[in-house]
Amino acid sequence: MSTTPHPFDKALALHHSDIRVGHFTGTTSPDYWNMVGPFGGTTAALALQSVLQHPDLLGTPIALTVNYAAALGEGAFDIQATAVRTNRSTQHWTVTITQPGADGTTNMTTTATVVTAARRDTWSQADLTMPEAPKPEAVDRISIGPSGVAWLDQYEMRPFSGGIPSKWDGSLQHSETRIWVRDAQARPLDFASLAALSDVFYPRVWLRRAKHVPAGTVSITTYFHVGAAELAEVGTGYLLGCAAGQQFFNGFFDQKAQLWSEKGALLATSNQIVYYKE
Template sequence: MTLHPFDGATALEPSGDGRWLGHTSAAYANMVGPFGGITAAQALSAVLRHPQRLGEPVALTVNFAAALEDGPFEVIAQPVRTNRSTQHWTLEIRQQGQPVLTGTAFTALRRETWAATEHAMPAVPPPAEVQPPTVGKRVEWVHRYEMRFVEGGFPSQWDGRDTGASRTRLWLRDAPPRPLDFASLTALADVFYPRIWRRRALLVPIGTVSMTVYFHAGAAQLHEAGTGYLLGQARAQAFQGGYFDQTAQLWTEGGTLLATTHQVVYYKE
């Protein structure tokens, strides 16, 4: 059986005391270093593999201190506080003895409670009625995902025009399709291209500095999603002083909100 590119990229070898060894994957290469979503997924994978883990991921925050270089790296995942139903983690990815990522995670035992979702999935055409984009793909990692833009696709002309809008809606999933889990959902939360490119149609240099993912669903709901499409929606809130933030939501085809995410991105004029 052929190993899925995502599973190859997130494979980790235990090295003792909450430490794991990994290697960057050419399949998820970005303009500089690897796709940030795969790096975040590699960090969470160390928590998911840890023998002391309690419960399922509820929140993950990663801070990109530097771009990974092609080659091996070390992930350190340590539970720093464990209560009866919750657990707090610190995360670090190191290369050549230097931190390139820091972060935290929060896991918990989920229980049945009253529930409601205020951010409902927007009404959009189903995936089969939305064609994939025909524009060229500039970086390798984009080939690892199927994207069907409902609104706000890649600009047809990079002319610097202010479009007045930053929102994108699209159907997306791993390519080739892969059953959804927490690690792959983490990477999918970072698939949205930078909102400043959507707003201005200009390829200014950018880099995500910090990203948080909130998981609103448990493993059973991710299993139900299977290899189906997710609807993603992303938009910016403010561009100022060389940084902007963007928020995003991910729903199943049936309208279940699986995750929300928020990130801060550096940009250069």
């Protein structure tokens, strides 16, 4: 039995400081490093995690918006989670992630808002059905190799449609990816990892154009459609993820995504707006 913490738990380790309630400190994770900063999914998960670890938390996550103002630098960061409004069954949060800047200034890298709520049993209905898919085991896993992009190694990705273009030949095509995905090292799904998985899709403009232009998420919003019990049912199973771009205009495009459990339960819907250079 291993006692080594999971890389995601290490990346999400936060220390609740004594400075004020909701103030946490943490350190960026080399395991989830992207090209010029942490994988954005980890940053989103950290913002959510600060709320989930806040002593005043009410309920479970409903909505999470994360704005990537600047890439985090390697090293220590501060997170402040503040419950700005607590109603009878819903709670509204603001979150900031900062790092020390030059000359004693504070570097604002990330802002976020979170809504949590105590859910109640109501009439429920799933109108977004999971697309047909081959069994996960029947789909090849992406072999990352020495790409230098660490976070890709943390996920087991099995795209069965819209994988990374094999030729960057500028041919125009659709922008939809369908993929089986889960943590590479088994870890039961929770809200933080679901938040991270919502950002696992590479920029749609690369697929749409078969062209590798500079691109980066500016803002992501994820809605959670399950409670803790439904997440527990997923456990360490695969998720089916779909992502597609909708409109590409003068430097920004939007990208919608859905994540289902292998049994076909819609766990999260997510949208992001992404900068692209040319």
